[in-house]
Amino acid sequence: MKAIYIYIFILSVLISPVFAQKTIDKEVILDKVQTVDPYVREVRGYLHQHPELSSKEVETARYLQAEIAKMGLPVTKVPGTGFYAVLDTQRPGKTIGLRTDIDALPVPEDPQNLKQQKQWVSQNERLSHACGHDGHMAILLGSMKILNDLKSQLNGRIVFIFEEGEETMAGIDAMVEALKPLKIDAIIGNHLKSNLNTGELFIQEGPMMAGSGTVAFDVIGRGGHASRPDLSVNPVFAAANILTGISMAWNNQRDITKTLTLGITQIQGGEVFNVIPNSVFIGGTIRFFDGEEAAKGFAMFRKVTEDIAAAHGCTVKFHDNMGIILNPVVNDPELTRFVRKAVSELYPDKILIGQEYIWFASESFSKYSQLAPTTFLFTGIKNDALGSGAEHHNDRFDLDEDALHYTVAAFVQSAVKILKGF
16 A cells, blocks of 8 residues: 555656646736736836947846846856846756847937837937837846746746847857757747737748848049049949949849848948049848848849949949848747747737738847747837837837737747647
C-alpha cells in the first residue's frame, strides 16, 4: 500500500505543471492585465519624457534593467545598448521570445496632439518618442511582470528582448547573434499603429511591413564662379534632371502590379548663392514587398542616373549603402494563425484581417526570422476624442494609453498558449 502512495505522489509531481497550466484561463489573464495596467502607464509616461536616440539609449537601458532587477530576472547585455532578460521556469519546454525596441527619434515634440495638450511631453530637447517605442517598452515590462507572477504554472523559458536602435538598424545584428545559442522556438513582436482605432489588433499571416532599400549617391561635376557657368560643369542641373528622369522611368518602366515606392528625401549641394558646387548629394528610400522587383528597380535607377549625368558631363558615385538593406516583415503562417486564435479568445471583436492594414514602413524585426518563426502584430492607438492618430515620426504623434493593455494581454496569452503546446 505504501508503494502505491509513493507512486501516486511521484505521478502528481510529474503531471502537476500540466494541470496547473489549465488554471491560466482568459479570466486570470485579463484580471492580471487590469492589475498591471497602472504600472504600464507609469512606465510609458516616464520613458516618453526621457527619450534617447538610437545607440545612445544609456539611461533608458539603465531604467529598464532596474525594473527587471525588481522582478529578480537575470539580464544579459548585448554589444551596444541592447540586452535581453530570461524567465526560466526550470522545467523543460519551449523557448519563446517577446521583443521591444528602445530608441527615440530626432523629432522635436509639439506639446499638442491633434486636438489637445498631451499627457506626457519629452523633456529632452529636439528628441521624442514619435513612433510609440515608449509604449512598446512599457508593454513588454508589463507582460514580464504578469508572466513572472505565473512562473510556477508555466514550463519552458521566455526571453524578453530589448533591441537597440531599431530606427537605424544599429542593434539588430548583434542581438540576433547573441540570441542564437538560446534556440528560441518562436518570436513575437508588436507595433502600435496610428491609423487603427484603439485596441484593434491586426494579426495576419504573410507580409506585414515593407522591405527597405537606401538611395544614396553623389552627382559630381566641376565647381566654379556662378557668373561663368560655362566654365564649370554644374551638378545642380544634372541632379534636377536625374530626379525628373527617375520619376518618369519609375512610372513607366516598372511592373505596375507590384508595389515599389520611391521616396526621395534629400538633395544637398552648395552653400552660397554665387558658387557652383563640385557635387550634389541625393538620398531617399525604396520600400517593397517583392525582393526581385526591388532589385530591378535599383538597376533601373542606376542606369537612368548614370545616363542623365553623362549627358550633363557629370559622373555619379553611388554610396556603399545604396541598395536593399532590409527584407519585408513576413509573418509565419502557422505561428500567426495560432497567435490569432489565442488572442481571439480574449478579444474576439478586436481582430482585424485584410490587405488594407499592411504597413509600408520597414522594421528590423524581419531579421528575427533567421532565428525562429515570427509573428508581428499591430495594435491601434487612434482616438479622435483624445486627439491621438497623427502619423508616426510626426511631432504631434500621440497614443491612447488605453491601447497598451490589449498588447500586454496579447503577449501574455500568446506566451502561455505557445509554452503549453504550439
